[in-house]
Amino acid sequence: MKQLFIKKEGNPVLLLFFAGWGSDENLFGSPVPEGCDYLLCFDYKNMDFDYSLLDGYQEIRVLAWSMGVWVACQTLTGKDYPYGMRLAVNGTPYPIHDTKGIPEAIFRGTLENFSEPVLVRFRRRICGSAAQVKLFLAHHPYRTLDDLQQELADEWTMVKALPVWEWSWDKAIVGTSDKIFPPQNQREAWQGVPVEEKDVEHYDEELFRQLLSGESSLWTRP
Numbered sequence: 001m002k003q004l005f006i007k008k009e010g011n012p013v014l015l016l017f018f019a020g021w022g023s024d025e026n027l028f029g030s031p032v033p034e035g036c037d038y039l040l041c042f043d044y045k046n047m048d049f050d051y052s053l054l055d056g057y058q059e060i061r062v063l064a065w066s067m068g069v070w071v072a073c074q075t076l077t078g079k080d081y082p083y084g085m086r087l088a089v090n091g092t093p094y095p096i097h098d099t100k101g102i103p104e105a106i107f108r109g110t111l112e113n114f115s116e117p118v119l120v121r122f123r124r125r126i127c128g129s130a131a132q133v134k135l136f137l138a139h140h141p142y143r144t145l146d147d148l149q150q151e152l153a154d155e156w157t158m159v160k161a162l163p164v165w166e167w168s169w170d171k172a173i174v175g176t177s178d179k180i181f182p183p184q185n186q187r188e189a190w191q192g193v194p195v196e197e198k199d200v201e202h203y204d205e206e207l208f209r210q211l212l213s214g215e216s217s218l219w220t221r222p
Contacts, residue, residue, distance in 0.1 A: 018069070022141055024141040024142060060081050062087065064091060085170050087173065090175045101181060114149045175198055175199075177200060177201045198218075
């Protein structure tokens, strides 16, 4: 995977964000709080992770979205760090699963038929409205079609091959209008984890602005 410091000033706190499939720094370059560094993870063609980048931080706040929730579970399970809040958004530890994630037939169909029109439809589905699509396209990821398809294929292979790790999340945000990870599947996956439901699509510009800036009350522990 790629790890990119959006902000690195030697602060004591790190915001560690595992973005979803198809992401890059153009989509999630929003400001973060003062006193906080910001490391973005994306492009999950493998699970390679440089843990040395986490050294020295007094607190690591974990934010994960969509496929990034599964990646965070795979990456951080068994790793003892000074975690702050651990927040999952519109994703689960079971990313390809008929009752706890994206239904397998839908994921496989997207992969097998991947094309420019399929990508356009996918982005409309994650945004839900013309206004949200416009916001998304204003800073959409600059990645090629072949690159995105390869990431999707590699994720399919890894999800099928690797064990499930549920890790220890403090809260899961479930978007009740999510058309990628069905809300009921998210609820099923998060048994035993505090859940907060929001009336948002899979991707919501304002929600992520608030989460990255630290303004959102969703960072409050249950």
